[in-house]
Amino acid sequence: MKVAAIDAVPFRIPLLHPVKFAVGEIGHLEHILVRIRSGEGLEGWAEAPARQMIYGETIKSMVAAIEDHFAPALRGLDFHNVEEAWHRMERLPGNHCAKAGVDMALHDLIAKAAGLPLRQLLGGYSRSIEVCHILGTGAPAEVAAQAADLRGRFGLRWFKLKGGMDPRGDTAMIAAVRDALGSDAQLTVDCNQAYPAHIAERLVEEWDRFDLAWIEEPCAGADPQGRGRVARACRTPLMLDESAFLPRDVAAEAMLGNCRIAAVKMARTGITKSRKVLALAEVHGMRTVVGGQAESELGAMFGAHFAAAHRATAQSAAELSFFLDATERITTESLQIVDGKITLPDQPGIGLDLDEDRLRRCLM
Ligand SMILES: [Mg+2]
Helix, strand or coil: CEEEEEEEEEEEEEEEEEEEECCEEEEEEEEEEEEEEECCCCEEEEEEECCHHHHCCCHHHHHHHHHHHHHHHHCCCECCCHHHHHHHHCCCCCCHHHHHHHHHHHHHHHHHHHCCEHHHHHCCCCCEEEEEEEECCCCHHHHHHHHHHHHHHHCCCEEEEECCCCHHHHHHHHHHHHHHHCCCCEEEEECCCCECHHHHHHHHHHHHHHCCCEEECCECCCCHHHHHHHHHCCCCCEEECCCCCCHHHHHHHHHHCCCCEEEECHHHHHHHHHHHHHHHHHHCCCEEEECCCCCCHHHHHHHHHHHHHCHHHHCCCECCCHHHHECCCCECCCCCCECCEEECCCCCECCCCECHHHHHHHEC
């Protein structure tokens, strides 16, 4: 039951089309496969995305953190001892996504050793989870057509639109998607902190008419007074994402009370710290929504298990469908979205197996 080896394997999957948002553009997934082997020959896997424009971690820094620091620190440790694993990993500050990758792979391993699907290990609330699809920013008619097409093909009811490039363009895009999908679609908008508070204030008030489920990071998180004014300017609740994702930052935001919803992403807080965020949010009456970080199918499984396992997260759609934009996968099976939902498999662990041939084709 001991950690024998930890490897960090970078891979690259091109996307069907680039996905644009306020702070960047993604043309391909450049992520890391974290592979932990136990002495008994069991393997746990995870996908760790690098998002240098948000978290400051690169593929190279993540490989170095995992292979040079975490692998030697964890070798020989009972893989169930996640608390000690974190204690040892925290000797290297920062590196959130690298740590989250190791944490997720440990949980896959623990679930496999227990013979349980991960969702059963974590809480077992539900077997399926509704999916929210993220659409990159673009011409209103194009984004609306894309949303209508995805709803037709997969029964998706939840869409997140990316704003923050231009106020008028955002408003036109939201109007076009709402028009195309009608009132029963659930829409959210994420501005990735792009607008100054005085512009966001006017904009969110105008967006109340679109009946958005929430607005994510409309203005700089580093301006709490401004965010407070934005929150008070609209009926639509605001959601926290990249401006506060560690438990201590979510706790501070909960005390301020500007945001009523917190995003949890396995890619940056793993299973362990995501559960801490969940507990904090519950105590403060905040909703939690499982977000994605453009994961392929393997990475999406962690968000799917986590979201389905807990009652609080199972109430909202989770961002699990970025893989629909990918041209390749590294798993043997593809994830199926039927009637807007993913139903989780019953096999132990995350329930998807690594496809070594496909992975070899994607190696960087
Ligand atoms: Mg976001």
